[in-house]
Every structure is written in C-alpha cells, then in structure tokens.
Amino acid sequence: xxxIRIQSEDFDIAAEIAKLDAENTGxxxxxxxxxxxxxxxxxxxxxxxxxxxxxxxxxIVEEAQTRWPLLGVTILHRVGRLMPGENxxxxxxxxxxxxxxxxxxxxxxxxxxxxxxxxxxxxRNGTAxxxxxxxxDDKAAERWRNK
Amino acid sequence: xxxLYFAWLRQKIGRGEEQLSLPAEVKTVSDLVLFLKKRGxxxxxxxxxxxxxxxxxxxxxCGFDAPLRDTDEVAxxxxxxxx
Numbered sequence: 001x002x003x004i005r006i007q008s009e010d011f012d013i014a015a016e017i018a019k020l021d022a023e024n025t026g027x028x029x030x031x032x033x034x035x036x037x038x039x040x041x042x043x044x045x046x047x048x049x050x051x052x053x054x055x056x057x058x059x060i061v062e063e064a065q066t067r068w069p070l071l072g073v074t075i076l077h078r079v080g081r082l083m084p085g086e087n088x089x090x091x092x093x094x095x096x097x098x099x100x101x102x103x104x105x106x107x108x109x110x111x112x113x114x115x116x117x118x119x120x121x122x123x124r125n126g127t128a129x130x131x132x133x134x135x136x137d138d139k140a141a142e143r144w145r146n147k
Numbered sequence: 148x149x150x151l152y153f154a155w156l157r158q159k160i161g162r163g164e165e166q167l168s169l170p171a172e173v174k175t176v177s178d179l180v181l182f183l184k185k186r187g188x189x190x191x192x193x194x195x196x197x198x199x200x201x202x203x204x205x206x207x208x209c210g211f212d213a214p215l216r217d218t219d220e221v222a223x224x225x226x227x228x229x230x
Contacts, residue, residue, distance in 0.1 A: 033230050047154055048229070049151065049203070049206075049224065051220070077229060077230075089229070089230050109230055113227070113228075113229060113230035114226075114227065115208065115227065116230070117222075117224060117229075118227055118229025118230070119153060119224065119227065119228050119229070120229070121154070130155045130225065133225070133227065133228050137230075
C-alpha cells in the first residue's frame with residue numbers, strides 16, 4: 001500500500017504505522033522530520049508546488065520499489081505555518097526484513113529533500129528568510145546513484 | 148502557456164502565476180528566461196543568477212535547454228528545501 005499525502009494538519013505516527021501492517025511485514029522503519037527548537041526561530045512556513053508534489057513523491061517511491069521489495073510506504077508532508085517542535089514529514093516503510101526498511105527510509109528522505117518541490121521559510125525575530133538548499137543534501141542523494 | 152513562480156522568485160516577481168502566449172523567439176526555457184528578463188524590474192532581479200534557479204516543465208524537473216510549446220506549464224523555483 002502506497003500512501004502519499006500533503007496536508008496542513010499534524011499526523012498520528014502510531015496510527016500511520018498501524019495502517020502499514022501488511023501480510024509478511026517483518027519490519028517497519030519510520031523517519032519523522034521536525035521543526036527544530038532553536039534559539040530565535042519562531043515559525044517555519046512550508047510552501048509547495050501542488051500540481052507537482054505528489055507526482056514527484058510517487059516517482060521517488062517507484063524508484064525505491066525498484067531497489068527494495070517494499071510491502072508498504074507512507075509519506076506524509078505538511079505545508080503551511082509550523083511551530084518549533086512540530087512534525088514536518090513522516091516516512092514509514094514496511095518490508096519483510098529490517099535492512100531494506102532502514103535503507104529505503106533513508107533513500108526516500110534523501111530524494112525527498114532534493115527532488116520534491118517544497119520550500120521552507122524561517123521566521124526569526126520577526127524577519128522571514130528562505131532556507132537555502134544544502135550541498136550536503138545533494139551529496140546524500142548522489143551516493144545512491146551508483147548503488 | 149502557464150508560468151509559475153515559487154518561494155523567493157514569486158516574491159521578487161510579485162506574483163505566483165501568469166498566462167503567456169509563447170513568443171515566436173522562445174524555443175527553450177533559456178529563451179523564455181531571456182524574454183522574461185527583458186521585462187526588467189523584479190524579473191531581472193529574480194533571474195539574475197540562474198545557478199540559484201531550478202525549472203520544471205509540465206511538472207517534470209528539466210534543464211534550461213528543454214524545448215517549449217504553447218500548452219506547457221513552466222515553473223521556476225529555487226533548489227528545493229523540504230523534508
């Protein structure tokens with residue numbers, strides 16, 4: 001089962017894991033990305049390209065499916081205004097064995113960060129600033145190319 | 148064609164979307180960028196450094212050499228920062 005949702009509301013991680021429990025599931029790996037509680041950061045606002053986002057994530061999931069035998073994948077990504085400590089993204093992967101679950105989860109996050117059309121804007125001390133893409137994120141996605 | 152601008156490109160240009168009839172001289176995304184920059188103002192500012200800009204045609208990531216048709220949806224945006 002593949003679930004991809006873009007939403008403004010929060011998600012219930014336990015409920016999402018429970019929904020993923022397919023026959024033969026021996027492992028579920030999850031990753032949750034959160035808004036850091038750091039110093040003067042007051043809000044994080046996420047913008048996206050609605051017509052493209054789900055399609056792009058679906059393509060990333062298809063790519064993961066060619067690499068690992070995935071029994072289920074859930075990717076939820078929030079948009080809009082978020083506060084420090086709030087959830088941003090959930091990636092959950094169900095497989096028969098743990099190695100594929102861990103690897104696919106990391107692959108999906110690395111690709112999501114470099115391909116899915118989302119943009120973060122931080123607000124600090126009343127000043128909004130767009131977050132710059134990180135070179136380290138490109139490097140993280142690149143290392144999967146020759147695997 | 149439909150043009151879409153996201154994040155700081157949208158802010159510099161002052162709108163997120165516009166309709167445009169494909170100008171005769173525009174064959175590729177690069178041509179379109181040159182055409183838009185000639186409008187000056189926010190467009191010139193937004194497209195000043197193409198290394199900071201990514202493009203998608205019909206919701207697929209592509210390069211600035213991608214060919215364009217009048218029915219295309221072309222989106223310009225900064226490198227993505229989700230997750």
